[in-house]
Amino acid sequence: MIEGLSWRQIPLALVIEDAGNSVLYKTGDWKTHYPVVDYELCINCGVCWSFCPECAFEEVDGRFVVNRDYCKGCGICAQECPKNCITMVEEEAE
DSSP states (O other): OOTTOOTTTSOGGGOOOSTTGGGGSOOOTTOSEEEEEOTTTOOOOOHHHHHOTTOOEEEETTEEEEOTTTOOOOOHHHHHOTTOOEEEEEOOOO
16 A cells, blocks of 8 residues: 555556656666766767666766666666776665
């Protein structure tokens, strides 16, 4: 049961009814690895950004930077990078 809601109050299939509210939920805390970009090799092509299924890459001052709050650690960015400048690093327990 969702805290404070009865089963009759929960939306069918837990559908999110309010558009754009996903930014309120940080969903990257269960990953085992995260991407680290070597900006010496990076050509800012945006392939990491375009392939990321979670939209965890953001363009900041002309560079694509991973937002670890949303990254799930899938490694697609590292696999697709044409310059091999992304390395998946093991997440350390806090």
